[in-house]
Amino acid sequence: MASAQPGGGLHGRAATLLAARGQKYTTARRVIVGALAEAGRPATIAELLTAVSGLAASTAYRNMAVLGEAGIVIRIGGTDEFARFELSEEFSGRHHHHITCTDCGLVLDTGSSPGLEAALAESVRDITQAAGFEIIGHRVELVGRCGSCQ
Numbered sequence: 140m141a142s143a144q145p146g147g148g149l150h151g152r153a154a155t156l157l158a159a160r161g162q163k164y165t166t167a168r169r170v171i172v173g174a175l176a177e178a179g180r181p182a183t184i185a186e187l188l189t190a191v192s193g194l195a196a197s198t199a200y201r202n203m204a205v206l207g208e209a210g211i212v213i214r215i216g217g218t219d220e221f222a223r224f225e226l227s228e229e230f231s232g233r234h235h236h237h238i239t240c241t242d243c244g245l246v247l248d249t250g251s252s253p254g255l256e257a258a259l260a261e262s263v264r265d266i267t268q269a270a271g272f273e274i275i276g277h278r279v280e281l282v283g284r285c286g287s288c289q
Contacts, residue, residue: 149176152230156209168202170194172211172226181215181223181237181246218282219244228276236279242288251279 153172154164174191175182182190184199203224206212211230215223218241225248228234234256235248263274 149173153206153209153211156211156230157205160209162205162209165202167194167198168206171199171202171206175212175224175226176231178225180248181217181225183221183223185221187224215246217244217246218242236281238281238283240285240288241282242284245285245287247285249281255279 149172150164150169153168157164157168170191171187171194174187178186178190184196184203187199188194188196203212203214207214207224210227212224213227215225215237217223218239221244223246225231236251237246238249239246259277259279263277266272267274
């Protein structure tokens with residue numbers, strides 16, 4: 140399990156980021172961060188509530204907002220009415236993209252090839268020069284139908 144000490148491990152880094160914003164790393168926030176780390180893919184609030192006993196929906200939504208403002212969690216929009224959440228790349232240290240099912244809304248993480256990332260970086264440079272826009276990152280979402288929905 141990750142260290143609970145500030146500065147060490149997943150939970151320590153979360154506590155440090157929240158403290159910098161004048162927030163505490165409460166038990167509920169710790170549980171949410173742990174559940175997202177274990178989920179292995181973007182999860183809905185309902186999925187988190189199923190995975191974690193004793194967590195109220197209102198508590199999960201309220202704390203998800205705080206974790207998002209701190210840069211620990213990001214919201215992933217899907218093709219259905221349910222938002223999904225995951226640890227941010229900056230926090231998890233893992234760059235990835237998503238594949239999304241248009242029928243059931245399932246969102247899965249997927250990696251990308253070094254060639255794709257190099258092509259994206261080149262395109263970003265071109266866009267930045269042409270539009271005078273500062274690019275701070277990118278997200279790629281592949282959309283289709285999962286094996287269960289085909």
